[in-house]
């Protein structure tokens with residue numbers, strides 16, 4: 381007997397670990413079987429992966445301003461080690 | 465010893481305790497960027513992020529002798545930074561209850577609502593200034609409890625255990641919060657991209 385509803389809910393619970401590749405082979409296989417027959421979950425997995433992908437690209441753009449760094453080094457009395 | 469790229473945990477606690485300035489500078493060099501970014505994402509203000517950065521290292525320096533090294537130096541620094549951040553959040557929003565978010569950890573993740581496969585959109589639609597803005601707004605909308613886990617895990621790349629230690633929560637809570645944060649971001653991005661679909 382399969383309970384499609386329950387499978388979707390179960391998949392949701394392990395989704396993070398699935399996309400991170402942290403699940404056992406057996407669990408992965410189980411999830412992939414479900415994905416083959418469940419379009420909705422497939423879309424959720426794809427778009428979640430892409431979401432993670434996108435914010436990892438954006439993340440790198442916040443830089444620490446040089447002036448902030450300098451103040452910190454002076455406050456900590458390590459200005460001699462300022463390299464940038 | 466084989467030659468490797470600099471490892472995160474190379475900072476020597478012993479040298480720090482002995483007052484070695486070069487070692488302190490190395491610690492600052494390694495962790496100021498991620499701690500600044502954490503403050504910026506958590507508090508949404510460059511000034512607050514700078515204050516958190518300064519306070520974190522000042523407090524670390526003042527308490528270094530009491531630090532026994534049971535967690536890594538990075539986890540210890542993140543813990544100090546997170547305390548600062550939550551203090552600032554409480555000052556800014558004293559009315560907000562439950563910054564810690566324990567009450568929702570047992571809830572099941574919310575069922576996805578937006579089922580649109582926007583992955584196939586062209587690259588220039590997937591990443592541009594508007595998308596970046598949408599993304600920042602979505603991250604800002606996360607509750608502090610979810611946002612803190614999300615930033616430490618997914619942006620600063622801490623392990624589940626390190627994140628749990630830095631926040632003083634269980635590893636199970638880290639996992640559920642990360643999932644809920646990611647699902648919420650996916651939901652917001654899906655709403656945005658659904659308007660871009662042909």
Ligand SMILES: [Zn+2]
Pocket residue numbers: 384387388391414418420421422
């Ligand atoms: Zn499903």
